[in-house]
Amino acid sequence: MGAGGTVATTVARCSGSRTLTVGVEEEFLLLDRADGRPALSAPAVLALLGGDPHIKAEAMRYQLETVTGVCTDLEQLAEELSRHRMLASRAAEELGCHLVASGTVPRHPPGLSALTADARYHELAARHGLVAGSGTCGCHVHVGVPSRELGVQVLTRLRPFLATLLALSANSPIADGVDTGWASRRHRQWSRWPTAAPPRAWRSAADYDAAVCHLIRCGRAMDERSVYFHARLSPRYPTVELRVMDTCLSVEDAVLMAAMARALVCLAIADAARGVPIKTLSDRQVVAELNAAARHGLDALAVDPYTSRAMPHRALLEHLLPRLPEPEPVALLIDRLAGRGTGAARQRTMWSEAGTPPRFAQLLAGATLR
Template sequence: MRVRLSLPENDGLTIGVEEEFVLADPVTGGVALAAPQVLALLDGEPAVMPELLRFQIEIATGIRTGLDEIRADLLGLRGLVAAAASHAGCLLLASGTPPCGDLPGLPGITAEPRYHALAARFPTLVPDAGTCACHVHVGIPSPALGVRILAGLRPWLAPLLAISANSPFAHDVDTGWASRRYPLWSRWPTAKPPQTWPDAAAYAASVDDAVRRGEAMDAHGVYFYARLSPKHPTVEVRIADVGLTVEDAVLLAGLVRALVVTILAEARDGVAPRPVRDSLVVASFTAAARDGYPGHGIDPFTGGALPQRLIVDQLLEYVRPALRATGDLATIDRRLAAVRAGETGAARQRALFSEAASPAAFAAKLASATLTGTGMRGRRGPPPAQRPAAVHDG
């Protein structure tokens, strides 16, 4: 059955992106518990938020319709926060895990009641919880279609993780993972792939059950790798590490929206989601996180071993008509060409680490890479002007 690809205006296929960052000490390379000072310097900027631990900080774009707008927002916000971080005596690092030094444990928790309640409920998880992700929101017509989209996303989340993997280091050593963030984050009880729920009521019941069992404090704390946003009319894809550069985030946003467009078109044509076994979906995540791109992967449809590059090629072919429909094909082709040439976050981190003489030097190189395209590498100065309010889910 031929899939129709259309973008009716009332579908609201907007995009929003959230990025989480590490604040690092420029002298040691380790984490800096400086988020309160950075936030104070930004004086209530609505697009910048605290996170669970005081060495983390988060930004969120506005609700946008195009990748150029997403790029502009992220470049401006990274520059904004990096300038404030510089004034607070620290560096802004785009890395899925803090790469250097030890973590502060429970004393590093942000002074907000919700975070202290989370630490009281999960005291063994919070000390290692300072991982940093990139979340992509795509507007959806209804929760019912959102649940159908979640089912269709199941086999394609692993290649998104593979190309976004950007956390090979922790405690000054190479962990052997392209995304060390993935196994750390997956220790949370609700950090798991979305299921094939029959309808929106079944999805809501699953969320309610997780809260009732004590696996999450509320719907915002249900950490499915892709979920219906508890706050916005969006599907939220949460599987990816924060990208080392803004272009990494733009690639992710474009692919996620193209997946949503494709799955919506299939739903309108009555095409059921292709079934995939839970065990194969989980195996595909583990392979993607360990090897990244272009390493070993698992085809979630067959269970066969495939190079990750072939799985990503399958993803691109699946969404290519949608990328044409959204006008994003040239941007995505260009960025995927860089990925195929070895420009992944994990590979670039390893190259920078090999060039660095110390953890502090490595952190400085990561900070510079984080600001690629902002025009602010190494620059100190007053924080830039504030930006508009943004989408944010926590």
């Protein structure tokens, strides 16, 4: 049975109907089979796929992005994620490279010389220099919301949970040919973007729009699409878009992140309707928790926004699960992640076993299709 079937079987019995839709964008690397270095093969892979609308170019020619449709249940989502990964992987294999799900390039990326031939990417590079050529890969989860006003309330209530989402998804310990000591080296690199920051505690959609317009006017963003808040109102869809996560090593990891993101949005909407108070964290506290999660993963400390107690993210998840409107699918997927380890932990195991960069790339490619 393929990866999609395995995950679908896992979640189908506990992922009943949801009121909120979910969609996922995943970014991937292409690594050369011969030496494990970035392979500038994305244009050829896309040509081989014949214009599949679910598989697209990314900023660098060694990157691809896959996009699911609007999904209503986790089984459907798992099947789409698995299918897109398999299609892109087979095309990459025909061209002598691996499709790899990792937040950072394991061996020295080539920089801006590998930029995709697209006017938008070249303008971003002209504005922001080498940060535009970092070649990091994220997982972006879109959750449908009834209105932008409610979406802004959701963003405020998501602030205390952004570090937990990052800790769960952390999948980039290896960069520049070494174990960096970070669970998510990607977060450290991505945070160099001038707009890669937590959402503020805005009072209304008008306040949110004013903040976006200010960033564009002062030159920190080219347009609304390049305002890269860790969670934002999507500039294209009626969704809250959570962008803080590393791209996920396996399909099941990605399904977990989508389930967790949607559950947190559901919880935020329910709490807002009931007037449930939540601890207000300063921007500095949110950033500090994100940096700790990027370094230490699930072992990092965070403040429970309901009790104000500090605890590791592992414990915070145990306290959080009973509060979720429908905790079963998330609880099952978290339990399975605890058994296999986070993406960062599994990457470190593969790194120690691989011996050579090509073998490491091969192991990552295998894990990407699970």
